[in-house]
Amino acid sequence: MTDAPVHPPIIVGAGPAGVRAAETLVAAGLRPLVIDEAARWGGQIYRQPPEGFQRPKRALYGFEAGKADALHRAMADILPAVDYRPRSLVWNVENSALDVARDGRSETVPFSHLILAPGATDRVLPFPGWTTPGVFTLGGSQVALKFQGCAVGSRVLFLGTGPLLYLVAYQYAKAGATVAGVLDTSGFADQARAVPGMLRDPATFAKGVYYVGWLRAHGVPVHSGVRPVRIEGADRVEALVWRRNGREQRTACDAVAFGLGLRPETQLADLAGCRFRFDAMDRAWVPERSAAGRTSVAGVYVAGDSAGIAGADAAEMAGERAALALLEDLGRPVDSTRAALLEQNLAASARFRRALTDAFPFPTDWAAAVPDDTPVCRCEEVSAGTLRKAARDGEAAEINRLKALTRVGMGRCQGRMCGAAAAEILSQALGTGPDAVGRLRGQPPVKPLPFSAGILDKEAAP
Amino acid sequence: MPLLQRVAETSRRAVPFVLDGRPCEALEGDTILTALLTNGEQLRRSEFSGQPRAGFCLMGACQDCWVRLEDGRRLRACSNFIEPGMHVVTGAQPGAQP
Numbered sequence: 001m002t003d004a005p006v007h008p009p010i011i012v013g014a015g016p017a018g019v020r021a022a023e024t025l026v027a028a029g030l031r032p033l034v035i036d037e038a039a040r041w042g043g044q045i046y047r048q049p050p051e052g053f054q055r056p057k058r059a060l061y062g063f064e065a066g067k068a069d070a071l072h073r074a075m076a077d078i079l080p081a082v083d084y085r086p087r088s089l090v091w092n093v094e095n096s097a098l099d100v101a102r103d104g105r106s107e108t109v110p111f112s113h114l115i116l117a118p119g120a121t122d123r124v125l126p127f128p129g130w131t132t133p134g135v136f137t138l139g140g141s142q143v144a145l146k147f148q149g150c151a152v153g154s155r156v157l158f159l160g161t162g163p164l165l166y167l168v169a170y171q172y173a174k175a176g177a178t179v180a181g182v183l184d185t186s187g188f189a190d191q192a193r194a195v196p197g198m199l200r201d202p203a204t205f206a207k208g209v210y211y212v213g214w215l216r217a218h219g220v221p222v223h224s225g226v227r228p229v230r231i232e233g234a235d236r237v238e239a240l241v242w243r244r245n246g247r248e249q250r251t252a253c254d255a256v257a258f259g260l261g262l263r264p265e266t267q268l269a270d271l272a273g274c275r276f277r278f279d280a281m282d283r284a285w286v287p288e289r290s291a292a293g294r295t296s297v298a299g300v301y302v303a304g305d306s307a308g309i310a311g312a313d314a315a316e317m318a319g320e321r322a323a324l325a326l327l328e329d330l331g332r333p334v335d336s337t338r339a340a341l342l343e344q345n346l347a348a349s350a351r352f353r354r355a356l357t358d359a360f361p362f363p364t365d366w367a368a369a370v371p372d373d374t375p376v377c378r379c380e381e382v383s384a385g386t387l388r389k390a391a392r393d394g395e396a397a398e399i400n401r402l403k404a405l406t407r408v409g410m411g412r413c414q415g416r417m418c419g420a421a422a423a424e425i426l427s428q429a430l431g432t433g434p435d436a437v438g439r440l441r442g443q444p445p446v447k448p449l450p451f452s453a454g455i456l457d458k459e460a461a462p
Numbered sequence: 463m464p465l466l467q468r469v470a471e472t473s474r475r476a477v478p479f480v481l482d483g484r485p486c487e488a489l490e491g492d493t494i495l496t497a498l499l500t501n502g503e504q505l506r507r508s509e510f511s512g513q514p515r516a517g518f519c520l521m522g523a524c525q526d527c528w529v530r531l532e533d534g535r536r537l538r539a540c541s542n543f544i545e546p547g548m549h550v551v552t553g554a555q556p557g558a559q560p
Contacts, residue, residue, distance in 0.1 A: 037522060037541070044521055050491035050543070053471050121523040133465060133504045133516030140520030140540075148496045149471030154463070175469045235514050236465065236503050255465070265523075378518065378526055381510040412525035417518070448525060450536060 007110055008033050008083065009326055010098065012090050012268060013117035015043020016312045017304030017319030019075045021115045024323035026078045028332055033083045033109070035090055035100060041075045043119055044139060045312045048072065049147050060146045062171065063207055067312070090118075092444035093271040096299075101449050113299045113326050116268050116287075117319060120305035122259035124160075125366045125421050126376050126384070129231025130258070138259030142168045151177035153255025157240055158182045159228055160259040161360040163204075166211040168257060173218060180253040182215060183226040183242055185260065186360045191224070197355025200348070221251075227363070231256065261360065263420055265306045270442035272300050278435035281357050282309050284420065285439035291343045293322030294329075301326055314349040317342045367421075367428035376425065377418040379411020384425055391429035398438045402426055412448050415440040465516055466499040479548040480532075488544045495520065495527050495539035498550060505529050505539055506552055 009025055011018045014036035025032045034041075040048040046061065046068040061068040085102065092099035097110040122137035129135070136144070136152045138160055144150045151172060157180040158169040165184060173179045198205040216222055225244055232239040232250070239252045269287040270276070275296035276285045286308045293301045301322040304315035321342040324334045370376075372385030386406050396402035399409070399422060408422045409415030415422070419440050427434045474489040481501055488497035495517050498505055504514035505527050517527035520540045527539040532549035 049471070052474065052491055054473070055470055059470075121519055121521060131508075131513060131515065131518075133514050136517070137519045137521075137524075140518065143520040143540075144466065144496070145469070148466075148491075148493065149468060150466040150496055150500065151469050152466060154467050177467070177469055236516075254463075375511075378524065381508060412528070413523060416523045447522070448528070448538075450538075 007112045009113040009115065010035065010109065010111045011115045011117060012036075012098075013043065013119055013304065013306070014038065014041035014075065014084075014086070015045065015117060015119050015304060016071055016315040017117035017119075017306075017322075018043070018115070019071050020316045020319035021117065021303060021323040021326075022082050023074050023078055024320045025326070026081045028323075028327050028334075030327075031081055031083060033085065035085045035088045035098070037087065037089055039086050041084075041086070042068065042072055043312075043315075044121075044143065046071050047143060047147055049149075053149070055149070059175075062167075062174075064312070071316070089445075089447060089449070090268060091446055091449060093268055094444070099444070101445075104450060106449070111299075113301075113330070114272065115293075115301045115303060115319070115322050115326065116272070116306060117302070117304040117315070117322075118265040118268060118306045120262040120264050120309060121416060123261050123263040123420055124258060124417060125260055125363065125424070126370060126374050126418070127228040127230065128371060128374050129233070129237075131375060131378055132231045132233055132237050133235065134233070134237030134255045135231060136255065136257055138162075138164055138168055138257045139262075141255075141257035142171065145171060145175055145177075151175065151255075152257060153237070153253065154178060155180045155253045156255045156257055157251055157253040158257045159226070159240065159242075160184070160257075160261075161186045161363075162259065162261040163208055163356065163360070164259060164261075165360075166208060166215065169220065170211040170214055172257075173215065173220065179215070179220045181221040181223070181251050183228075183240075183251075184222070184224040184360075185226055185363045187225040190361055191359045194355045194359035197358060198352065200355065201352045204352070227365075227369070228258075260362065262305060262309045263416075264308060265416075267414065267442035267446040269295065269300070269302055269306070271444060271446070273297050274300060274302070276439060278439075279308055280435070281354060283362050283434055290325075291321075291346065292325040292328075292339070293318055294325055299329070310346075310349055310353050314346055314353075317346050317349070321346065367424040370421075370425070376421050377408045377411055379413050379417075380407045382406050382408045382418075387422055387425045388429050391426050396426065397430060399423055399426060399440055400438060402437075403440060409440045414443060414446065463503075464500045465503050466496060468500060477544055477546050479544055479546065479550065481550050482552055492544045493540055494529060494537060494542050494544050494548070494550065497544035498529070498539060498552065502552070504552060 303318040
């Protein structure tokens with residue numbers, strides 16, 4: 001047996017990837033530090049409601065209740081053996097140390113081995129009126145329901161694409177909310193073409209078919225090939241005007257749940273110095289990683305959706321695999337058969353993911369169509385026209401230059417909401433692909449820190 | 463009419479708080495965002511256009527839901543819980559208390 005490492009291994013994120021990674025390290029006799037922004041473990045997908053809420057897991061997670069419960073129990077079982085830090089934000093990675101803020105205080109925590117599993121958020125592309133109160137992300141709309149027992153409106157319209165679109169609409173309807181409709185930006189032909197690939201995972205495919213069938217059977221209008229035109233309503237949503245086959249239609253609603261798949265959270269991997277590559281399927285830059293989850297930086301591993309969107313089941317496998325890689329790198333014995341099986345299953349899930357991308361494709365026509373006066377950046381209210389002008393004038397051929405010139409991506413969200421859209425507009429204006437305009441560099445703090453006198457009085461960890 | 467609608471978990475204990483000078487009630491376990499948007503239609507106004515905002519991602523990423531408390535503290539409404547007696551200032555109503 002080798003000596004224990006000087007610093008405990010650190011896992012950032014307590015979702016499916018982070019919890020399985022922690023469990024694997026604990027099984028090997030290590031005591032990892034698990035740092036998570038949320039108050040309770042589970043991540044976004046298996047987010048637990050606050051203490052004292054009563055709805056059973058079957059109501060919160062539907063068909064995935066068993067998986068959610070297993071993950072929640074796995075973490076509960078290892079709690080005595082981990083140093084768990086909830087409600088803690090890792091806001092910087094520098095010189096093999098993390099800066100971690102909690103309750104208005106910041107602490108510098110050195111590491112030798114780090115597993116990054118911070119997850120993903122909704123990918124959105126702006127359309128006129130998208131900042132109006134009542135427009136929420138699709139994932140956010142699901143959070144409102146499972147974490148707070150609330151619907152985001154009394155008549156909710158679901159807009160965007162991806163499997164989550166139908167799932168959340170179904171969950172809303174089952175919870176007694178009024179679903180005004182489901183408008184999918186992908187076309188029927190996309191979905192038909194992707195069926196053979198999706199049959200690689202018949203259970204998941206069957207669930208998708210079930211949700212759509214259930215919604216239709218309960219009188220919810222479901223349309224594909226839709227493009228949003230504009231939100232009507234000044235201070236809150238009154239309707240969505242949308243287009244299909246060249247014809248404009250209007251759906252009255254007081255809320256819109258909007259999402260076009262997910263985008264990975266990559267800021268910490270960036271600050272850790274990991275090399276990135278453009279992933280055509282995610283249409284985003286992600287950290288380079290081996291099948292085991294090793295990045296280009298020794299001792300830094302990535303797992304789960306932050307390393308490329310693959311879903312919760314894959315995240316659990318990737319978390320375990322990354323932890324095994326970490327153990328291998330510490331010179332500990334690992335079960336190589338298990339490691340190989342995980343890699344094999346991860347490869348299979350990547351093939352299914354490819355079929356999902358075919359079924360719910362990115363709307364590549366968006367960048368040319370979004371009106372000039374639409375705000376792209378919510379934080380700084382930079383419009384599509386401003387971005388186009390900077391690109392057309394030849395002032396910006398790269399995304400960080402565009403940020404310097406226009407302030408897009410410079411606001412409080414650091415490009416989480418506008419980065420994908422800005423890259424699309426820039427590359428469309430330049431006549432290149434989104435891979436040719438670079439990526440927004442991560443900047444510490446990766447999220448705004450609440451102001452308090454003590455926040456920058458760094459304390460060294462004992 | 464409030465933006466958010468409660469569809470479950472309504473038997474929690476009430477939490478009194480103050481929204482723009484108006485006494486309001488939330489439920490124990492509500493985020494500040496839930497507390498405000500079950501009592502009103504917005505959280506703040508944009509510093510640039512003055513347009514109302516009501517949050518967007520609800521998971522701590524978009525930073526659209528930062529609100530101010532009367533004591534000067536600023537908090538992200540989606541990831542902090544309402545506490546009894548909190549005074550939240552949105553600037554939404556024209557006659558709002560500063």
